[in-house]
Amino acid sequence: MCGIVAAVAGRDVVPLLLEGLRRLEYRGYDSAGVAVIVDGKLQRLRSAGRVAELTAATAQNKLTGNTGIAHTRWATHGAPSEKNAHPHISGGIAVVHNGIIENHDAIRLKLQAAGYQFTSDTDTEVIAHLIHRHMQTAADIFAATCAAVGELQGAFAIAVATEAEAGRVVVARRGAPLLLGIGDGEMFAASDASALLQVTRRMIYLEEGDVVDLHRERYEVRDAAGKKVERPIHLSELTADAVDLGPYRHYMQKEIFEQPGALANTLEMVVNAQSLSPQLFGVDAAKTLAEIDSVLILACGTSYHAGVVARYWIEAIAGLPCIVEIASEYRYRASVPNPRALVVTISQSGETADTIAALNFAKELGHRHCLSICNVPESALVRLSDLRFLTRAGPEIGVASTKAFTTQLAALVLLTLVLAKLRGRLTAANEQELIQALRHLPAALSHVLQVEAQIKEWAKKFAAHDHALFLGRGIHYPIAMEGALKLKEISYIHAEAYPAGELKHGPLALVDKEMPVVAIAPNDALLEKLKSNMQEVHARGGQLYVLADRDARLVSSAGVEVIKLPDHAGILSPILHTLPLQLLAYHAALVRGNDVDKPRNLAKSVTVE
Numbered sequence: 018m019c020g021i022v023a024a025v026a027g028r029d030v031v032p033l034l035l036e037g038l039r040r041l042e043y044r045g046y047d048s049a050g051v052a053v054i055v056d057g058k059l060q061r062l063r064s065a066g067r068v069a070e071l072t073a074a075t076a077q078n079k080l081t082g083n084t085g086i087a088h089t090r091w092a093t094h095g096a097p098s099e100k101n102a103h104p105h106i107s108g109g110i111a112v113v114h115n116g117i118i119e120n121h122d123a124i125r126l127k128l129q130a131a132g133y134q135f136t137s138d139t140d141t142e143v144i145a146h147l148i149h150r151h152m153q154t155a156a157d158i159f160a161a162t163c164a165a166v167g168e169l170q171g172a173f174a175i176a177v178a179t180e181a182e183a184g185r186v187v188v189a190r191r192g193a194p195l196l197l198g199i200g201d202g203e204m205f206a207a208s209d210a211s212a213l214l215q216v217t218r219r220m221i222y223l224e225e226g227d228v229v230d231l232h233r234e235r236y237e238v239r240d241a242a243g244k245k246v247e248r249p250i251h252l253s254e255l256t257a258d259a260v261d262l263g264p265y266r267h268y269m270q271k272e273i274f275e276q277p278g279a280l281a282n283t284l285e286m287v288v289n290a291q292s293l294s295p296q297l298f299g300v301d302a303a304k305t306l307a308e309i310d311s312v313l314i315l316a317c318g319t320s321y322h323a324g325v326v327a328r329y330w331i332e333a334i335a336g337l338p339c340i341v342e343i344a345s346e347y348r349y350r351a352s353v354p355n356p357r358a359l360v361v362t363i364s365q366s367g368e369t370a371d372t373i374a375a376l377n378f379a380k381e382l383g384h385r386h387c388l389s390i391c392n393v394p395e396s397a398l399v400r401l402s403d404l405r406f407l408t409r410a411g412p413e414i415g416v417a418s419t420k421a422f423t424t425q426l427a428a429l430v431l432l433t434l435v436l437a438k439l440r441g442r443l444t445a446a447n448e449q450e451l452i453q454a455l456r457h458l459p460a461a462l463s464h465v466l467q468v469e470a471q472i473k474e475w476a477k478k479f480a481a482h483d484h485a486l487f488l489g490r491g492i493h494y495p496i497a498m499e500g501a502l503k504l505k506e507i508s509y510i511h512a513e514a515y516p517a518g519e520l521k522h523g524p525l526a527l528v529d530k531e532m533p534v535v536a537i538a539p540n541d542a543l544l545e546k547l548k549s550n551m552q553e554v555h556a557r558g559g560q561l562y563v564l565a566d567r568d569a570r571l572v573s574s575a576g577v578e579v580i581k582l583p584d585h586a587g588i589l590s591p592i593l594h595t596l597p598l599q600l601l602a603y604h605a606a607l608v609r610g611n612d613v614d615k616p617r618n619l620a621k622s623v624t625v626e
């Protein structure tokens with residue numbers, strides 16, 4: 018995952034920036050860079066390699082300076098290149114950036130028309146030129162950055178320095194984490210507190226839309242509306258080797274809120290792409306993916322639910338038959354192998370014993386093509402598979418899987434689209450539209466997280482019950498399954514998920530006024546059917562909790578509470594609808610006083626059968 022460190026001090030900041038990058042290394046990266054202001058001139062060094070190499074280069078070049086910004090970049094497939102490493106420069110302005118700029122194409126065209134020349138393939142360079150352009154009319158770098166940020170769409174965090182104004186750094190955050198470190202006569206910013214513990218424990222966690230003007234002795238925070246605001250200073254109690262909790266109470270909460278960033282990292286390779294390439298799944302993927310005639314998905318728990326969602330995508334969009342099996346069942350079942358099937362294993366840890374055994378069993382049966390979708394690069398599952406896609410969720414510490422699940426879904430959408438394209442089922446126009454939707458996804462997730470306050474109210478009511486039902490239809494049925502699993506594993510409330518049409522075939526007998534029923538109600542082709550199913554619940558006194566889309570014609574009434582998601586995502590809707598369910602489980606567990614990050618009887622990696 019990409020990392021940002023920035024500093025303004027009276028001393029040489031180069032060693033501080035490099036140490037900050039070194040402490041972010043655990044997040045994964047493959048290129049690094051630093052820019053400092055030396056005697057009124059910007060000097061930049063970048064390396065398509067490790068921070069140690071960058072450090073050696075700074076020593077060799079005797080790089081020193083009192084103001085600087087630095088970055089680790091987790092590049093996409095293919096060789097990570099120096100020209101794409103941050104910082105990116107326009108005139109004397111340098112920018113580092115995490116996240117995705119959705120409208121970078123449109124801004125690039127505008128800037129090119131104005132004479133700006135681009136030297137990299139990144140969306141970050143667009144930001145540098147845009148700020149440079151605003152500098153022609155703005156009073157200073159702070160005003161220019163505020164104006165530029167106003168034009169950017171997407172989820173991102175940036176840090177900016179300019180040689181014209183040494184002793185000043187401007188940072189901004191929207192949808193990607195960023196915090197300030199308040200020193201004694203020096204100021205810092207970083208994407209993760211662990212980078213700053215070497216210099217200060219006094220941290221400010223920035224809020225959505227904040228833009229900050231940092232000087233040695235002072236700082237000014239402007240909120241999303243441009244108003245000057247105060248943000249509280251926290252004293253970090255983090256030890257240098259722990260994964261930072263930041264402003265959150267639990268890892269699960271932190272990981273839920275990290276999802277816009279995790280998805281941005283996972284989708285980084287499509288942000289700048291004009292088209293989707295099979296190479297996303299490995300160098301030899303094009304040949305294999307063109308050869309297969311069906312898909313067999315093997316996984317456990319939450320990862321299995323990701324597989325069930327993918328079945329809907331793969332069959333409807335790529336037109337390939339797809340079977341999804343629980344790994345612990347498949348490994349003992351006498352099934353009929355198909356050597357032309359693509360076996361996809363999905364796992365956060367890559368160490369789940371049942372999934373590994375199922376993959377080995379599939380190979381023994383004669384399956385030849387294996388792809389693993391995994392969050393841990395060196396894991397057993399990845400090593401066992403010819404093709405792979407690494408989700409970039411970052412370390413997931415809470416036992417209940419959250420960001421791993423949504424990044425798995427992102428990976429599976431990409432797989433679907435690549436398969437569809439190889440089969441001539443994706444027009445160029447559709448492909449562009451979907452790439453744009455993927456670019457928007459992190460921002461859409463940030464918007465959806467804003468329903469937390471309403472979900473907390475639901476959670477208080479759920480916490481008082483011992484049972485709950487979750488309903489969904491079509492591709493949202495597995496999302497209902499995931500919602501039920503999350504609720505039971507951390508709140509210990511017994512929860513079941515049903516495809517809503519199944520209600521009348523049995524489970525309706527459970528419904529009375531004591532039964533909360535969650536209905537996932539996106540504005541899709543099945544909404545009218547779902548409404549009839551909700552009516553069945555309502556008529557029996559069941560309490561309905563409905564997650565609807567912004568434009569669905571559903572309103573709260575007696576016995577029916579509706580929360581509308583503030584964004585819309587078309588085929589990506591299952592990803593958006595997952596977040597409120599994670600929040601519901603989290604807050605219900607909190608109300609019940611449970612150990613959210615370590616639920617009873619469960620382990621993070623299930624390495625035994």
Ligand code: F6R
Pocket residue numbers: 317318319320321363364365366367368369372416417418419502503506621622623
């Ligand atoms: C639920 C959860 C588990 C895991 C399952 C598979 O929140 O975390 O259901 O999804 O144990 O684990 P991985 O994905 O590591 O194979």
